[in-house]
Amino acid sequence: MGFFRRNHVLAYPYTYDQGVYESPGVLTYGKHEVGAWLLQHKKTYTYAQDGGRLLGMGHRFGDTERVSRDAVITPLIDRGYTIPRVIGLASMQSYEPSSYDADAVRAFEWLAGVLVAVLRREHEDTLALKELTAAEPLLEPAGSSFTDLVVEMSDRLDKIRVSITRLQTALAEGHDITSDVDELATLCTRVQQETFAVLTRPQDEALEAQSLLTQREQEIADLICRRMGNQQIADALSISVTTVKTHVYNIMQKLDVAQRSEIITRLRPLGYDSA
Known part of the structure; x- marks a missing residue:
C-alpha cells in the first residue's frame, strides 16, 4: 500500500513479501510507470493488460532476484470530491502466473474502496472532534501538532530502549532470552510502522484550514x-x-x-x- 506525494513520490508504509514484513519507505516513480498510469487513468492495472510490461518498468519489492508473474494494482480513489482524487494505491503481486482471476480483482478493488472510506471517516472524525474541543475548552485538543509528533516518536523509541535494557539484564544473569528477542523484533516492526504513520499524518493546521x-x-x-x-x-x-x-x-x-x-x-x- 502506498500514498502519492508531490514530485512523483510514493510513500509506502506497508509492504509484505510472502508473509515477511519489509521496512516502509519512499520512492520516486517515472511518468511511464504504474504510479503515473494509475493517476492518469484512475482504474485498476492488471498484469494481463500488457504482460507485465508496465509493471517491469517500476520499482521492485520483495525478492528482487525474482520477477512477479501476476499483479493487481488498484488506485485508492477518494470520491468525496466533484472530481475523484487518487490518493494512493494498493498492490498484490505473485511469483506464480495466473494467480488472480476476475473475482480476485473485484474483491481487491472492494477492499481498496473500504480502505479509502475508513481514511475519509477518520478525517471527518478528526474535524468533528476539533469542533467539539473548540466548544469545550476543558477537553484535550484533538489531532497532532509538531510537538505531539515528537512526543509520540519519543514514546515509541523509549519502548524499544526499555526492552533492550531488559534483554541486557537477562543476558547478564544467564537467562534464556530467545522469546524476549522475538518479542523485541515484533515490537521494532510495530514501532516502525507506527512511526512511519505518525510522520506521514497530515498536519492539524491543514485539517483545520480545510474545515x-x-x-x-x-x-x-x-x-x-x-x-x-x-x-x-x-x-x-x-x-x-x-x-x-x-x-x-x-x-x-x-x-x-x-x-x-x-x-x-x-x-x-x-x-x-x-x-
Whole structure:
C-alpha cells in the first residue's frame, strides 16, 4: 500500500513479501510507470493488460532476484470530491502466473474502496472532534501538532530502549532470552510502522484550514492544489471564470493568505499529491 506525494513520490508504509514484513519507505516513480498510469487513468492495472510490461518498468519489492508473474494494482480513489482524487494505491503481486482471476480483482478493488472510506471517516472524525474541543475548552485538543509528533516518536523509541535494557539484564544473569528477542523484533516492526504513520499524518493546521471552507470552496482549493488555472477549474466544474475568481478570493480570505500559491502550502503541508 502506498500514498502519492508531490514530485512523483510514493510513500509506502506497508509492504509484505510472502508473509515477511519489509521496512516502509519512499520512492520516486517515472511518468511511464504504474504510479503515473494509475493517476492518469484512475482504474485498476492488471498484469494481463500488457504482460507485465508496465509493471517491469517500476520499482521492485520483495525478492528482487525474482520477477512477479501476476499483479493487481488498484488506485485508492477518494470520491468525496466533484472530481475523484487518487490518493494512493494498493498492490498484490505473485511469483506464480495466473494467480488472480476476475473475482480476485473485484474483491481487491472492494477492499481498496473500504480502505479509502475508513481514511475519509477518520478525517471527518478528526474535524468533528476539533469542533467539539473548540466548544469545550476543558477537553484535550484533538489531532497532532509538531510537538505531539515528537512526543509520540519519543514514546515509541523509549519502548524499544526499555526492552533492550531488559534483554541486557537477562543476558547478564544467564537467562534464556530467545522469546524476549522475538518479542523485541515484533515490537521494532510495530514501532516502525507506527512511526512511519505518525510522520506521514497530515498536519492539524491543514485539517483545520480545510474545515473553514464550504464544500464548493474545498473542491476549488483542491483543484488549485493540482496547479489548475481559473479557466481549467471553470471547465472542470462547469461554472464561469468569474465565479471561480470569487471563490478563490473567498478561499484566500478564509485561509488568511495573500497569494494563490499559499493555498497549496496551507492545505498540502506534507506534500500530498493530487490527480
